Amino acid sequence: MLTLNRRMLLSTLAASAVLAGPLRPQSGWAQTNSLPSWNDGPAKASIVDFVARVTAQGGPDFVPVDQRIAAFDNDGTLWCEQPMYVQLAFILDRVKAMVPLHPEWKDTQPFKAVLEGDLRALAASGERGMVELGMATHAGMTTAEFEKIVSDWLATARHPRFKRPYTEIVYQPMLELLAYLRANGFKTFIVSGGGIEFMRPWSEKVYGVPPEQVVGSSIKTRFEMRDSAPVLFRLPQVNFIDDGPGKPVGINEHIGRRAIAAFGNSDGDLEMLQWTTLSGGVRLGLIVHHTDADREYAYDRQSHFGKLDRALDAAALNKWTVVDMKRDWKRIFAFE
Amino acid sequence: MLTLNRRMLLSTLAASAVLAGPLRPQSGWAQTNSLPSWNDGPAKASIVDFVARVTAQGGPDFVPVDQRIAAFDNDGTLWCEQPMYVQLAFILDRVKAMVPLHPEWKDTQPFKAVLEGDLRALAASGERGMVELGMATHAGMTTAEFEKIVSDWLATARHPRFKRPYTEIVYQPMLELLAYLRANGFKTFIVSGGGIEFMRPWSEKVYGVPPEQVVGSSIKTRFEMRDSAPVLFRLPQVNFIDDGPGKPVGINEHIGRRAIAAFGNSDGDLEMLQWTTLSGGVRLGLIVHHTDADREYAYDRQSHFGKLDRALDAAALNKWTVVDMKRDWKRIFAFE
Numbered sequence: 001m002l003t004l005n006r007r008m009l010l011s012t013l014a015a016s017a018v019l020a021g022p023l024r025p026q027s028g029w030a031q032t033n034s035l036p037s038w039n040d041g042p043a044k045a046s047i048v049d050f051v052a053r054v055t056a057q058g059g060p061d062f063v064p065v066d067q068r069i070a071a072f073d074n075d076g077t078l079w080c081e082q083p084m085y086v087q088l089a090f091i092l093d094r095v096k097a098m099v100p101l102h103p104e105w106k107d108t109q110p111f112k113a114v115l116e117g118d119l120r121a122l123a124a125s126g127e128r129g130m131v132e133l134g135m136a137t138h139a140g141m142t143t144a145e146f147e148k149i150v151s152d153w154l155a156t157a158r159h160p161r162f163k164r165p166y167t168e169i170v171y172q173p174m175l176e177l178l179a180y181l182r183a184n185g186f187k188t189f190i191v192s193g194g195g196i197e198f199m200r201p202w203s204e205k206v207y208g209v210p211p212e213q214v215v216g217s218s219i220k221t222r223f224e225m226r227d228s229a230p231v232l233f234r235l236p237q238v239n240f241i242d243d244g245p246g247k248p249v250g251i252n253e254h255i256g257r258r259a260i261a262a263f264g265n266s267d268g269d270l271e272m273l274q275w276t277t278l279s280g281g282v283r284l285g286l287i288v289h290h291t292d293a294d295r296e297y298a299y300d301r302q303s304h305f306g307k308l309d310r311a312l313d314a315a316a317l318n319k320w321t322v323v324d325m326k327r328d329w330k331r332i333f334a335f336e
Numbered sequence: 337m338l339t340l341n342r343r344m345l346l347s348t349l350a351a352s353a354v355l356a357g358p359l360r361p362q363s364g365w366a367q368t369n370s371l372p373s374w375n376d377g378p379a380k381a382s383i384v385d386f387v388a389r390v391t392a393q394g395g396p397d398f399v400p401v402d403q404r405i406a407a408f409d410n411d412g413t414l415w416c417e418q419p420m421y422v423q424l425a426f427i428l429d430r431v432k433a434m435v436p437l438h439p440e441w442k443d444t445q446p447f448k449a450v451l452e453g454d455l456r457a458l459a460a461s462g463e464r465g466m467v468e469l470g471m472a473t474h475a476g477m478t479t480a481e482f483e484k485i486v487s488d489w490l491a492t493a494r495h496p497r498f499k500r501p502y503t504e505i506v507y508q509p510m511l512e513l514l515a516y517l518r519a520n521g522f523k524t525f526i527v528s529g530g531g532i533e534f535m536r537p538w539s540e541k542v543y544g545v546p547p548e549q550v551v552g553s554s555i556k557t558r559f560e561m562r563d564s565a566p567v568l569f570r571l572p573q574v575n576f577i578d579d580g581p582g583k584p585v586g587i588n589e590h591i592g593r594r595a596i597a598a599f600g601n602s603d604g605d606l607e608m609l610q611w612t613t614l615s616g617g618v619r620l621g622l623i624v625h626h627t628d629a630d631r632e633y634a635y636d637r638q639s640h641f642g643k644l645d646r647a648l649d650a651a652a653l654n655k656w657t658v659v660d661m662k663r664d665w666k667r668i669f670a671f672e
Binding site: 143187196197200204210211212214218220222223225229232245249255256257271274275278279 | 532557561564590593610615
């Protein structure tokens with residue numbers, strides 16, 4: 001028994017190995033009541049069971065803290081991706097904001113389609129058109145300038161249906177799940193097809209995920225000295241697409257080891273879920289199935305954004321947890 | 337005042353926010369005696385002064401824990417890079433080990449030069465030859481297979497002068513510095529021109545740096561399902577060169593924010609040091625200058641490996657700390 005005040009407590013811990021890494025939670029520490037927005041049922045039970053097993057010290061499925069890596073998709077898994085990806089809404093707004101500097105866009109596709117709200121022409125521009133729009137709005141500035149553009153946009157942009165900032169259109173049950181995993185010694189990563197620099201300005205504030213734990217798609221950057229001040233300039237060249245089979249590649253590149261739990265909602269997450277769960281040992285694969293048109297959206301196999309088809313079949317095959325939003329989530333958004 | 341035993345202590349901390357992130361050290365907690373292998377002098381003083389300033393809560397230079405990012409070069413900064421880069425020794429050994437599977441190498445440059453120990457012919461093969469050797473030895477297997485090859489090699493390979501495993505030819509003062517920074521709330525990253533997958537198998541054990549905090553050069557990988565088992569297959573294509581102006585790019589890609597302290601030893605670290613220190617605020621840039629031929633090696637402006645020329649001039653200009661190994665390090669290796 002020790003008698004301690006707060007300062008002594010810190011000194012004691014500092015002198016031990018504790019400071020060098022996350023504190024090891026005791027066995028059986030997993031708490032079910034930290035998932036208050038989850039209804040009792042198979043989805044919640046599978047999460048709690050998984051966490052109990054991998055944190056049970058001395059148990060057959062125990063996983064040391066440093067290997068407790070959890071990977072979360074973002075669009076449709078942590079925040080809403082309907083009626084379109086948030087980053088696409090950003091792109092469309094940016095084209096409109098930038099047109100005074102690019103008057104030629106009024107007569108050039110795919111910009112013309114954006115400016116005229118002609119979604120048919122926009123779709124007709126295909127992937128090439130989307131890349132062109134992406135580069136025009138994401139490249140040609142420094143990383144610091146782009147971060148400011150994203151932050152400024154998020155401060156004023158509103159979701160068309162819920163009339164709130166996009167950073168509030170995040171799933172309350174998933175925020176609780178992130179915190180629950182972290183409280184059980186997990187390091188939580190975002191592994192998204194979205195732009196890495198589009199997520200980092202707000203991922204820590206909104207999800208508690210620091211920039212160094214965000215993996216995403218990226219364009220190339222170039223180091224430059226400008227009047228003795230170093231900058232990174234964003235170039236109009238794709239560096240990496242963190243989607244589908246790219247997700248295991250991104251996880252390996254950024255994290256350097258496999259996750260033991262992965263969370264997604266679409267075919268873009270299929271390979272990440274395979275890479276995570278088919279590696280021996282107790283693993284958790286989870287798919288958010290959007291089944292609630294009243295409170296959010298209902299979509300899967302035929303959707304334009306977040307199409308869930310092959311991954312839904314794979315979920316049955318591999319016994320991944322499928323969250324039925326309507327059934328499993330007591331509350332969807334914090335503002336409800 | 338609280339009366340606590342160890343179990344209660346863990347529960348109390350678990351219930352607080354502490355688990356979610358590194359423990360916040362108290363102001364003025366920096367301890368000089370945790371750098372026992374450093375002689376007193378300007379280099380050690382600059383480190384201790386920097387840490388004291390950025391950790392002084394309420395002080396003008398205070399930096400919150402989540403922004404205390406430190407970036408360390410590896411070759412020549414954390415471990416010995418003479419008489420050649422360790423990864424080059426690995427490549428040469430691998431060519432010799434693999435030649436039974438590639439009998440044609442006996443008559444093909446640059447492999448012939450390696451097999452015959454003809455360093456002149458090897459040098460004549462230039463960068464193209466080195467890339468060819470790198471791809472032949474680093475690609476064509478899964479990431480798991482490569483990890484095993486590296487680990488097996490390190491278990492038996494010995495430094496030609498010190499006759500010990502390469503993972504023991506690490507600088508004791510730098511190990512102490514890594515631990516000292518971590519004890520003061522820093523997250524320590526390796527940012528090396530070396531292969532990211534070459535370092536990760538041992539970085540945690542040797543440096544206390546987990547795989548997700550290692551940034552390095554890489555080749556491309558491809559996700560494949562092999563008999564229902566997912567693998568990442570290493571392809572003979574360069575993905576990223578984390579050297580020189582690539583280091584700030586790699587830091588931005590992997591960490592997503594600037595470091596506030598950077599440690600290097602060569603011109604390959606110049607841009608990382610600029611990117612880190614020329615950003616406003618109190619920053620620490622440090623260069624390890626190899627000045628001790630008796631205990632290690634002495635080299636700088638004309639060296640084949642770890643050339644230190646432009647960065648030494650920049651150190652004077654930007655007031656970076658230059659460690660004189662002979663003067664500043666009481667001990668160089670743990671085994672001394």
